[in-house]
Amino acid sequence: MLPELTAQERAVSAMAANIAVLEGIKVLAGLGETLAGTLLTYDALTMSFMKVPLARRPDCPICRDV
Ligand SMILES: [Zn+2]
Numbered sequence: 001m002l003p004e005l006t007a008q009e010r011a012v013s014a015m016a017a018n019i020a021v022l023e024g025i026k027v028l029a030g031l032g033e034t035l036a037g038t039l040l041t042y043d044a045l046t047m048s049f050m051k052v053p054l055a056r057r058p059d060c061p062i063c064r065d066v
Helices: 007-029
Strands: 038-043 048-053
Touching: 007 038
Parallel strands: none
Antiparallel strands: 038 048
């Protein structure tokens, strides 16, 4: 059973879902610049986004060959 979400929580979830879907479309279509290797943060109160580059770990079986 999932907890009931507030309107604000639903709005932020919808925003994150929209970004995720758009990223998927970009990857599948080979368009634009994706967020691969980047952490995107979003502050809904200030409507600000920040992109933080992520480092790959050579010993990580998931991201070492990406
Ligand atoms: Zn990794």
